[in-house]
Amino acid sequence: MRPETEPRLKERPITAEEHNFDDVDDGPIGKGRRAPSQRRCLVTRTHDEPQHMVRFVIGPEGQIVADLAARLPGRGMWLRAERAVLEDPQLPRFFARAVRQKVDVPASLIESVRDGLAKRLLDGISLGRRAGESVCGFQKCRERIVAGRVGVVICAAGASQDEVARLLSGHRELPVVWVPGHVLAASFGRERAVYAVMSPGALAERVKAEYKRFAGVAECTPPGPEIGQ
Numbered sequence: 001m002r003p004e005t006e007p008r009l010k011e012r013p014i015t016a017e018e019h020n021f022d023d024v025d026d027g028p029i030g031k032g033r034r035a036p037s038q039r040r041c042l043v044t045r046t047h048d049e050p051q052h053m054v055r056f057v058i059g060p061e062g063q064i065v066a067d068l069a070a071r072l073p074g075r076g077m078w079l080r081a082e083r084a085v086l087e088d089p090q091l092p093r094f095f096a097r098a099v100r101q102k103v104d105v106p107a108s109l110i111e112s113v114r115d116g117l118a119k120r121l122l123d124g125i126s127l128g129r130r131a132g133e134s135v136c137g138f139q140k141c142r143e144r145i146v147a148g149r150v151g152v153v154i155c156a157a158g159a160s161q162d163e164v165a166r167l168l169s170g171h172r173e174l175p176v177v178w179v180p181g182h183v184l185a186a187s188f189g190r191e192r193a194v195y196a197v198m199s200p201g202a203l204a205e206r207v208k209a210e211y212k213r214f215a216g217v218a219e220c221t222p223p224g225p226e227i228g229q
Helices: 006-011 091-099 109-130 138-146 161-168 181-187 202-218
Strands: 053-058 064-067 076-080 134-136 152-156 176-179 195-198
Touching: 053 202, 064 109, 076 091, 109 134, 109 176, 109 181, 109 195, 109 202, 134 138, 138 161, 138 195, 152 161, 152 181, 152 202, 161 195, 176 181, 176 202, 195 202
Parallel strands: 152 176
Antiparallel strands: 053 064, 053 076, 134 195, 152 195
């Protein structure tokens, strides 16, 4: 969907709530600074939680850089983690207007964001494995599901729908994320992995948030049960 033009944006009244959510920040959140509950997208003017969006900063040569961890210094600009937003032909203008300077938007921006988010997914799952909070393999996953010790189910894209249904039997309320097979396999140091689960907690919430961003940019269509909200 194409963004609204400048005149239409001016005609739409801005609510008091919207004034509390910025699309540009003065730097990453540090000690003594409380993170806002939501940010506003430069393009769509809609709001979402920061962990579901992507922050961008200006590099030393004026190039746009994706700050996926939201930690890089400098003024940050926020966008919804959606491919249509990153493909918007007016994106350079939105960036330039936000920072009041000419910017360079790399042609490979979407690919770099997608690949970076895939790596963050891999890192999150790997961290869960090292912490003993993640296991892979149908039987191990099924045992944890039955025991009620699962915060998120992770399936490789292309996994058998019948097998997934059996895995979730009696527990279809569990959130499911679908990741590239090579990402899941690499997370466990294997050549192939199809199913994994992660215990409830901060790491599971991180994986769900990273998946939401990755799926939006990569335009993944979940082949089965969708992620829980």
